[in-house]
Amino acid sequence: MRLNGFKRKSKMAIKSEYRSSYCGNVTPNNVGQKVTVAGWVHRRRDHGGVIFIDLRDHTGIVQLVFNPTTYPALDHAHTLRSEFVISVVGTVTKRSDATINKNMATGEIEIVADSLTVINKSLPLPFNVADEDENISEELRLTYRYLDLRTSRMQDTLRLRHNMIHVMRNYLHELEFCDIETPILSKSTPGGARDYLVPSRLNPGKFYALPQSPQIYKQLLMVGGMNKYYQIARCFRDEALRADRQPEFTQLDIEMAFTDEKNVREVIEGLMAALWEKFFGKKLALPLNVFEYKDVYDKYGSDKPDLRFDLPIQNITTLFESTTLKFLQSTLKNGGQIGALCIKDYAFSRAELESWVSRTIKEFGGSGMLYIRFDEDGKPNSPVASFLPEDFLTQAQKVVPGITAKDTLFIVAGDYNKSWLTLGKLRTNLGHELKLIDKSQDHLFWVTRFPLFEYDEETKNWVSCHHPFTSPEVGSDLSKPGGITARSYDLVWNGYEIGGGSIRIHDDKIQEQMFTLLGIGKEEAEQKFGFLLNAFKLGCPPHGGIALGIDRLIMMFAKISNIRDTIAFPKNQSGICMMMEAPTPVEAQQLRDLQIRSTYVAPEEK
Numbered sequence: 277m278r279l280n281g282f283k284r285k286s287k288m289a290i291k292s293e294y295r296s297s298y299c300g301n302v303t304p305n306n307v308g309q310k311v312t313v314a315g316w317v318h319r320r321r322d323h324g325g326v327i328f329i330d331l332r333d334h335t336g337i338v339q340l341v342f343n344p345t346t347y348p349a350l351d352h353a354h355t356l357r358s359e360f361v362i363s364v365v366g367t368v369t370k371r372s373d374a375t376i377n378k379n380m381a382t383g384e385i386e387i388v389a390d391s392l393t394v395i396n397k398s399l400p401l402p403f404n405v406a407d408e409d410e411n412i413s414e415e416l417r418l419t420y421r422y423l424d425l426r427t428s429r430m431q432d433t434l435r436l437r438h439n440m441i442h443v444m445r446n447y448l449h450e451l452e453f454c455d456i457e458t459p460i461l462s463k464s465t466p467g468g469a470r471d472y473l474v475p476s477r478l479n480p481g482k483f484y485a486l487p488q489s490p491q492i493y494k495q496l497l498m499v500g501g502m503n504k505y506y507q508i509a510r511c512f513r514d515e516a517l518r519a520d521r522q523p524e525f526t527q528l529d530i531e532m533a534f535t536d537e538k539n540v541r542e543v544i545e546g547l548m549a550a551l552w553e554k555f556f557g558k559k560l561a562l563p564l565n566v567f568e569y570k571d572v573y574d575k576y577g578s579d580k581p582d583l584r585f586d587l588p589i590q591n592i593t594t595l596f597e598s599t600t601l602k603f604l605q606s607t608l609k610n611g612g613q614i615g616a617l618c619i620k621d622y623a624f625s626r627a628e629l630e631s632w633v634s635r636t637i638k639e640f641g642g643s644g645m646l647y648i649r650f651d652e653d654g655k656p657n658s659p660v661a662s663f664l665p666e667d668f669l670t671q672a673q674k675v676v677p678g679i680t681a682k683d684t685l686f687i688v689a690g691d692y693n694k695s696w697l698t699l700g701k702l703r704t705n706l707g708h709e710l711k712l713i714d715k716s717q718d719h720l721f722w723v724t725r726f727p728l729f730e731y732d733e734e735t736k737n738w739v740s741c742h743h744p745f746t747s748p749e750v751g752s753d754l755s756k757p758g759g760i761t762a763r764s765y766d767l768v769w770n771g772y773e774i775g776g777g778s779i780r781i782h783d784d785k786i787q788e789q790m791f792t793l794l795g796i797g798k799e800e801a802e803q804k805f806g807f808l809l810n811a812f813k814l815g816c817p818p819h820g821g822i823a824l825g826i827d828r829l830i831m832m833f834a835k836i837s838n839i840r841d842t843i844a845f846p847k848n849q850s851g852i853c854m855m856m857e858a859p860t861p862v863e864a865q866q867l868r869d870l871q872i873r874s875t876y877v878a879p880e881e882k
Contacts (some may be wrong), residue, residue, distance in 0.1 A: 294363045294395070300336025304384050306368040311387065313338060314363040314395070316426065317356050318406050327353045330406075331364065334431060339377075339386040340364055347389050359398035359405060359426075365391035414840070418854035421845055433842055437830045440551060441508060444528055447550050451543065453504040453530070458493035460486060460510065465804050466744070466796070470514035472523075480871040486512035489823060491743060492808055494531040495780055498819040499811045505531045508826070517849045520772070520828060520839045524847070530777075531821035537765055537779060540820055541566075541722060544767060544775065548720065555833055565721040569761075572723055577615075577700020579726070582771030583719040585712040589699050590616045592687070595675045601663050603644075607689040614689040615699050621682050622710060624649065632686065635705070642688050642698035650681040704771060720769045725749070728762040729793065737795045744790050746778040747820075754789050767824070774829055777822025784812035 295314040302311060315333035322328075327342040327350065342353035356362065366387040377383030402419075403412045405426050417424040424430055445455070464471045464485035471485035487493075489511050497505045509529040517523065532539060545562050552560040572581055575588045593614045596604050607614065624632075629647045636645035648658040654669040655661075665671065672679050679685075686702060688695045707713050728748050729738040738757050740746065747763045748754065764778035781787045787809060791801040801809065830842040840846035847853055867874060 298335040299331055299333045299338040300381060302338050302368055302382055302385060302387065304370060307370050307385060309368050310365065311368055312363060312365045313340075313387065315361070316405075317358055317360045317362060320356055320358070322354070325350070327356075329353070329356060329362075329364075331362070332426075336381050338382045339380075340366065341386050341388045342392070343388060347392070349392070352392055352394075353389075356394070357398065359401060359423075360394060361396040361398075363393040363395055364389045414838075415848070415854060418840070418846070418848055421855045425844065430841070433830065433834050433836070434844060436555070436834055437826070437842060440555065440830060440833065441826065443550055443554055444508075444547065447547050448504075448506045448530075451504065451546075453506045454502055456497060456502065456505050456507060458487070458490040458497075458507065458509070462487045462493075463804075465492070466794075472512045472514050475870045475872055477870050488513050489527065490529050491745065492805075494529060494821060495745065495808070495819065496811055498531055498533045498780075499814070499816045501533075503533050505529075505821075509823075517847070517851060520831065522827065522839060522843065522846055523851045526826040528775075528824040528826055529821070530823070531819060533817045533819045535779070535818070535820050537724065537763060537820070540777060540779075540822055541765060544822060544824070548767075551829075551833070560720070564767075567721060567723055569723055569726045573696060573700075577696040577698070577703060578771075579723055579766065580768045580771060580773045581700070582704060582707060582713065583721070584714050584717045584770060585707045587617055587619070587703050587707060587712060589696060589703065590618060590676045592616045592672070592675050592685075595672060599663065601660060604689055612690045613692045613695065614687060615695055616676065616688075617686045617699060617703055617706065618676050618679050619684045619686065619706065619710070620678075620680075622684065623682075624684055629684075632702070632706075636686075636688070636698060636702055640698045640701035640705070641694070642702075643690060644688070645698075645702070646687040646689075647684060648687065649684040652681065654681040718770060720767070723766045723768055724764065725761045726764045726766075728752070728760040729757040731758065735795075738793050740790075740794060742776070742778055744794055744796075745780050745787070747781045748786075754786075754793065757793050763820070765822070767822075769832055772828060772832065773825075774832065775822055775824035777820065779818070779820035782812060782816040782818050784809050784816075787812060 294312065296312040297306070299313050299315055302313070313331060313333070315331045318330040318332040318337055320327065320329055325344060329340040329342065330337050331340050342350060344350050347353065364387065366389040368385055369388050371377075371384055371386055401423065403409065403416060403423070405423055408427050408429055425434070448455075461474060461484040464473065464483065469488060471488065474484040474486065476482045476484060487509075490507060490509050494505055494507075507529045509527050510524060511527055512524050514523065515521070530540075530543070532543070541564075545560075545564055548564075549560040549562060552558055569579055573579060574591075575581075577589050591613060593608070596608070596614055599605060604614065624647075629649075633645045633647065636642040646658070646660060648656050648660075648664070648668070650669055651657050655666055656664045656668045658664065669679070669681060672685070676685070686699075686706075688698050688702070727741050728746065730741050731737075732739050742762055742764050749761045749763060752760045754760070762778060764776070766773050767775040781790065787805075788798070788801065791797075791805070796804070827839050827842050831837070831839050834842065836842070840848075845853065845855065852858070
């Protein structure tokens, strides 16, 4: 289904020696007119002396006819092959009723050629652009990305990206936001991921960092009196990659002075409503629902749950208070909890159940998973059935609403946070694989009041859940970091976080306290953030903002599953550009200019 507000048809072509009209713009209104069109040979068919060419440009496809009565140099047309770049002059004619192609926008007409110019030939292709075969490996598509970009799939997605950003800019312009660029070469500061570093030739031994986000700059813009800022910002994070993450990505970055959470949410809700109406042709029901982090995590084991299906986590700790199962006794003794997912009316085979146990351990980070299903008479059927009372189903019905003998419990026990995280991943995968998700629905909502800190068992330090400039809830006691909630908010859509932000700290004393809690001493804070702390002492307004992931937004609107297909020239999951074969070694002289020496030794050289 094509999104509303997004059409391949373009306005009148800019006339040149190569074309007077775009392929997709030729209509029955042009019958009898002489036109010049240019593009790529999409398909070629030889029908006994008459050659038919489907010619493609960015607007679509039009059929060309090379007939010996109007184009005597038929041998020239015989040389045409897929992806040759050509320009053709011809007369627009109406097709007979029997030859109309209802599957093509220009299917009522064709262009009878009387002149052909081959602008550029093409070697045999590594894959067929016209067929758009979904079985082509991603490695091959990324290696020849310039060919992949010619497909209607990529043309449509990149045009959607352009149109969506255009709507964003217009919307924010109407609200008097100011588009301001911030530096790409910046300072390395503690963040959520590793920085990409850039050595400075003019300052040997020193490095710039590529920005993980414009966070500090946009706060400084608020100090500088810019009331409403936005930017289509490039960001860089050296972190593990996956299908919905890239080392360099684009976000819509927003910051507002003298604002609060409600103001920020209202601005974003208005933007989403504009996008919804433009590209889905629907009204978005506002205001969006707002849930607190602790509630969604307790119910779904995730801070970005997919609400298109109803499979909540059931806390069944009380059901096993008197259990004789030693591993559950140990869990309860250590203050752990027991959670379960109740899968309704699904008859799992033994092999399926064991597969889910294995996946829970290998893929979802669990230490184990216990399943309990029931016989027709309601007796528990499980590897631990001998440890369960015969009336277990009756007891379970007091804890798990609506459970019947047709249902199956998937149970995970242990530390609450870890167990619920495992159950959340298990829930998501069950939703997809058991086809529980109603894909006709869209659930867009806010999650708020996240924890401000989490404790890192490895370093024995508190770390910031968002970033160190996030404001704590008003009245928070910073001497008790474990219970503090943040003035933060995430926008969630069908299981994806598509944006996140917070109200920022604007008081230098509170910011210094935050640094201290995070193990950043005064000297380090002054070295890394002195400019920010000084700015806070010179008249800093309260401020807050948000960033929306544009790549992920496009992925959601285009209804595709791979974020790389929303980007013109992406990296693969190893951070490599297959087309340019980057990154690459550089010449020794370049390193000498930077006064850098590489100590890396390739494995084959060791």
